[in-house]
Amino acid sequence: MTDKPRKNKSPDPDPPSALHVMPGIESSHDGMPSSSVNNNRPRAKVTPMTTEQYVDGILNGDRTIIGRAITLVESNALPHQQQAQDVLRLLLPYAGKSIRVGITGVPGAGKSTLIEALGCRLTEQGHKVAVMAVDPSSSLTRGSILGDKTRMERLSQDSNAFIRPSPSGGALGGVTRKSREIIIVFEAAGYDVVLVETVGVGQSEIAVRSLVDFFLLVLIAGAGDELQGIKRGVFELADAVLVNKADGDNVQAARFSREEYERALHYLQPATQGWLTGAYTASAATGEGIDDLWDVIERFRDITVANGEFARRRREQVKDWLHGMVRERLRETFYSSDAVTAILPKLEQDVMNGSLPVTRAAWQLLETFEEAVRRNRRNER
Numbered sequence: 001m002t003d004k005p006r007k008n009k010s011p012d013p014d015p016p017s018a019l020h021v022m023p024g025i026e027s028s029h030d031g032m033p034s035s036s037v038n039n040n041r042p043r044a045k046v047t048p049m050t051t052e053q054y055v056d057g058i059l060n061g062d063r064t065i066i067g068r069a070i071t072l073v074e075s076n077a078l079p080h081q082q083q084a085q086d087v088l089r090l091l092l093p094y095a096g097k098s099i100r101v102g103i104t105g106v107p108g109a110g111k112s113t114l115i116e117a118l119g120c121r122l123t124e125q126g127h128k129v130a131v132m133a134v135d136p137s138s139s140l141t142r143g144s145i146l147g148d149k150t151r152m153e154r155l156s157q158d159s160n161a162f163i164r165p166s167p168s169g170g171a172l173g174g175v176t177r178k179s180r181e182i183i184i185v186f187e188a189a190g191y192d193v194v195l196v197e198t199v200g201v202g203q204s205e206i207a208v209r210s211l212v213d214f215f216l217l218v219l220i221a222g223a224g225d226e227l228q229g230i231k232r233g234v235f236e237l238a239d240a241v242l243v244n245k246a247d248g249d250n251v252q253a254a255r256f257s258r259e260e261y262e263r264a265l266h267y268l269q270p271a272t273q274g275w276l277t278g279a280y281t282a283s284a285a286t287g288e289g290i291d292d293l294w295d296v297i298e299r300f301r302d303i304t305v306a307n308g309e310f311a312r313r314r315r316e317q318v319k320d321w322l323h324g325m326v327r328e329r330l331r332e333t334f335y336s337s338d339a340v341t342a343i344l345p346k347l348e349q350d351v352m353n354g355s356l357p358v359t360r361a362a363w364q365l366l367e368t369f370e371e372a373v374r375r376n377r378r379n380e381r
Helices: 051-059 063-074 078-094 111-124 179-188 204-209 224-235 248-265 290-307 309-335 338-352 358-380
Strands: 099-105 129-135 161-167 193-197 214-220 240-244 278-281
Touching: 051 063, 051 078, 051 179, 063 078, 063 161, 063 179, 078 179, 099 111, 099 204, 099 290, 111 129, 111 161, 111 193, 111 240, 111 290, 129 179, 179 193, 204 214, 214 248, 214 290, 240 248, 240 290, 248 278, 278 290, 290 309, 309 338, 338 358
Parallel strands: 099 193, 099 214, 129 161, 129 193, 214 240, 240 278
Antiparallel strands: none
16 A cells, blocks of 8 residues: 655644543534533534545644544434545555554553553654543433543643544444544554553453454452453453552552463463463553553564464454444344334334244344335335
8 A cells, every 4th residue: 555645734833632522423413523611602613624625634644634534434414424434435545554452441440541651651752642532322312421531631632642532322332333434544644553442341342352453451459359250251352461550559469460360361262363461560650561561562563463363353353344334234224114113112012011922023023124125126116
């Protein structure tokens, strides 16, 4: 793939914060960032941008346009979705050159503090870091519950970092439906490290694993039995286990926990072919162990690129993305069918009161949908 030369652009004397607070995106949203300070104040009209303006702005690292492009990608309005796909198609040749790191862990493990410490260290070394902090969504508004988070204040003020809290829109495990497309925007804009933070509950780890190259599980010492429920499944996904908060009086406990996790990992199949998952300690508060963590990630990339696993995983992820999009579209089409919605409440009631087997109800719904599709095709002829 060829690189498009980036235009020289004088640095913004006062770069805007990358920590943009996002309201929930409705179908009538204009695809542009909006202010949440005063909803009663008339909004200034935002001039629509052409596809070429989006692409040029992203390739030149214009932070304002990057933010607008991500909001365009997240919009549910059909015209915005169509334009977003045009933008992404033109950006694809410039994407794929980052290392994508997923970070999960139990609540209170210090994931955000760790991300900030790692991100700041990387920008000091000349990297451009994008952070996608995926928040759980309100089940009523689909908006971001944690959209006002400001836990990465230092990193958010770094001109070489871009933080994007995103509502999940109800997607599995709190992973936004458009996460992969947002990563394409980040990579085309020149961000060579993409950090994806998950809420760390339920099935979110599996969903984030499908987005990233390297998967980090963050734990703390002395967490006790409450970790037992997540250990096996999440450990099998991890490329590294990090015991955070290894500072002060907690240093010895962190080292002991690291040794325990290291022994446990010997009984599990490594998550990545050709790579041995290890356990480490660090302190996001003091910075101790942060450089070692990045060395592990770089070594992982070097080994997996050399043995072909890096490229293979990326190909598999794209294939899974394709099938996931098909399933999503089929689901939307099915449940928006007038024929289905007409009989669904009655069938649900019959299933709940035990007068109709679930399998028979499902078959009836599918048969009704298929007949509606055939009828529509006959009418179109």
